[in-house]
Amino acid sequence: MNVTFLGSGNLATHVALALKSAGETIVQVYSPNFEHARELADKVGAEPVSDLSCLKQTDVYISAVKDNAQETVWQNLSSNGYIHDSSLMFHTSGSIGLDEVRKYFKRSAVFYPLQSFSKHRAVDLSDAPFLIDASSKETEEIAVSLAHKISSNVSIMDSEKRKVVHLAAVFASNFANNMYSIAADILGQDDIPFSILAPLIRETAAKIEGMHPVDAQTGPAVRGDMNIMKAHLGRLSSNYAEIYSMVSGNIERMRDDTNIKKQR
Amino acid sequence: MNVTFLGSGNLATHVALALKSAGETIVQVYSPNFEHARELADKVGAEPVSDLSCLKQTDVYISAVKDNAQETVWQNLSSNGYIHDSSLMFHTSGSIGLDEVRKYFKRSAVFYPLQSFSKHRAVDLSDAPFLIDASSKETEEIAVSLAHKISSNVSIMDSEKRKVVHLAAVFASNFANNMYSIAADILGQDDIPFSILAPLIRETAAKIEGMHPVDAQTGPAVRGDMNIMKAHLGRLSSNYAEIYSMVSGNIERMRDDTNIKKQR
Numbered sequence: 001m002n003v004t005f006l007g008s009g010n011l012a013t014h015v016a017l018a019l020k021s022a023g024e025t026i027v028q029v030y031s032p033n034f035e036h037a038r039e040l041a042d043k044v045g046a047e048p049v050s051d052l053s054c055l056k057q058t059d060v061y062i063s064a065v066k067d068n069a070q071e072t073v074w075q076n077l078s079s080n081g082y083i084h085d086s087s088l089m090f091h092t093s094g095s096i097g098l099d100e101v102r103k104y105f106k107r108s109a110v111f112y113p114l115q116s117f118s119k120h121r122a123v124d125l126s127d128a129p130f131l132i133d134a135s136s137k138e139t140e141e142i143a144v145s146l147a148h149k150i151s152s153n154v155s156i157m158d159s160e161k162r163k164v165v166h167l168a169a170v171f172a173s174n175f176a177n178n179m180y181s182i183a184a185d186i187l188g189q190d191d192i193p194f195s196i197l198a199p200l201i202r203e204t205a206a207k208i209e210g211m212h213p214v215d216a217q218t219g220p221a222v223r224g225d226m227n228i229m230k231a232h233l234g235r236l237s238s239n240y241a242e243i244y245s246m247v248s249g250n251i252e253r254m255r256d257d258t259n260i261k262k263q264r
Numbered sequence: 265m266n267v268t269f270l271g272s273g274n275l276a277t278h279v280a281l282a283l284k285s286a287g288e289t290i291v292q293v294y295s296p297n298f299e300h301a302r303e304l305a306d307k308v309g310a311e312p313v314s315d316l317s318c319l320k321q322t323d324v325y326i327s328a329v330k331d332n333a334q335e336t337v338w339q340n341l342s343s344n345g346y347i348h349d350s351s352l353m354f355h356t357s358g359s360i361g362l363d364e365v366r367k368y369f370k371r372s373a374v375f376y377p378l379q380s381f382s383k384h385r386a387v388d389l390s391d392a393p394f395l396i397d398a399s400s401k402e403t404e405e406i407a408v409s410l411a412h413k414i415s416s417n418v419s420i421m422d423s424e425k426r427k428v429v430h431l432a433a434v435f436a437s438n439f440a441n442n443m444y445s446i447a448a449d450i451l452g453q454d455d456i457p458f459s460i461l462a463p464l465i466r467e468t469a470a471k472i473e474g475m476h477p478v479d480a481q482t483g484p485a486v487r488g489d490m491n492i493m494k495a496h497l498g499r500l501s502s503n504y505a506e507i508y509s510m511v512s513g514n515i516e517r518m519r520d521d522t523n524i525k526k527q528r
Contacts, residue, residue, distance in 0.1 A: 066487075067491075067492060068489065095495065114460065114463070114464055115463060115464055116464060116467055116471065117482070118480060121471060123467060124467075128464075129463065153463070155460075161456060163495075163499070164453075164454045164456060165451065165460060167496050168446075168450040168456075168461060169447070169461060169464055170483055170496065171504075172443060172447035172461045172464060173482070174481065174482060174483030174484075175507075175508075175511045176444065176468055176469075177471075177482075178518070179436060179439040179440040180436050180480075181477040181481065181515075181518050182514070183433070183436035183477075184432075184476060184526075185525075186428060186431060186432040187428065187429065187432045188525035189428075191527070192425060192428060192429060192432075193527055194472075194476065195473075196419075196429060197378070197429075197433060197436045198472075199378070199379060199391050199392050199393065199417070200437050201440070203379060203387060203437075205465050205466055205468070205469035206466075207380065207441075208462075209459075209462050210385060211385070212458065213444035213445040213448050213458075214449075216441055217438065217442065217445065218274075218380050218382070218441075219438030220434065220438075225331060227332060231359065232431050235428075240435075242510065243439075243510060243511065244434075244439075246506065247439045247442050254445050254446075254449070260452060261452035261453070263452060263455070263457055
């Protein structure tokens, strides 16, 4: 397939590289910043463009610009007729519905990889969940087959459910990472290298592949060890103490909440 | 070496199994609950006891009872003379100082494995940091050499620094796990299996082995994407919304804090 990428950020880069490796052709990479477009275009043998009017007609467009820029790009492409309004337009945003792109392109789909992408880190997409929601059966089949070039883990999921998954992912990934950041800051203040926590972090993440996280919970809060919690609070700055109290309270609440469904 | 375990919980179990595998002899396992003592004793070929007066004299005692029971056990053993007060007494608590055990046993050490232990999950201790703090050079050498039977990652660390590490570990492990729990609960309410997040959680944890977590941060808060954060808050119960706001605010604060030392 001939594919055009709109956007050249971390997600666009990793997905474009994976599609290229799978033998697809990336024709053009668009970014409003030409240097950014060129950086990705060079990696995948495509032409960089910074002007939407320069886009060629290709089999599919993968729209991976920033969430708050997606609609502007679609509107611009559609109202100016830079590409056919029958073009296949896939977007990669976890929190944008299918309806929002279908307003501009009848043959559209959500093509959302549930993974965290960083600039200078290769990521294995082979088992990353790709969540697909498409405007028609025909479009769905194309989106699923394109996702299968990259990952073995492709599901159909409507936009309402996908927003729930995206919200859950913020806790499981972004917020878990912020807990690592606080730990790193606490250690750094005593000149202790953060790497001392690496085996523990690795094990904590691995553990929940075999058990529900509520059952995997350890530490002073789940044991109700008030002495240690009090000592910890005494060592923390007010910002971190507030987080410590709130999360500890939530651990105790979840320990005792019999309504939590523990399907995996 | 002949080793006696005081305590038969998750930490005692995993450390005893590792020492047994390394060829050490576990003579007795003590727990106030005889059935618990027997469960671990059977696994490591030791004698179970539930009465401190039945303890035999061995080369070293590893005291791994609950934090709030440690001192009572030491006091009991020492004041009743059940074992020599020149016995080697090592304790495994991250948050208890060396002084607290040295009051009762002159030849004592902290023998703290920085890892998270669960009942039904084997854990690889071969690279788990063992943090040692000992009452003398001679005792330190014995503790270090015993830890080296289990792990290649053994450090000397005073009790003040170890308490900092223990506090950081609560954030990096216990609180990160609570973020997984919240994600699981959010998904469960829509009957979405938690396993969908496994590749993301794995990657998020793996990422910080190569970069500082503040630099690895992704998501709406670090991007300052107010629209998505507002939509997320609208979907959350008040408990989770409060955590969402507080952690998002902390992500923004840490993004902009130039005083964070990023040594690894």
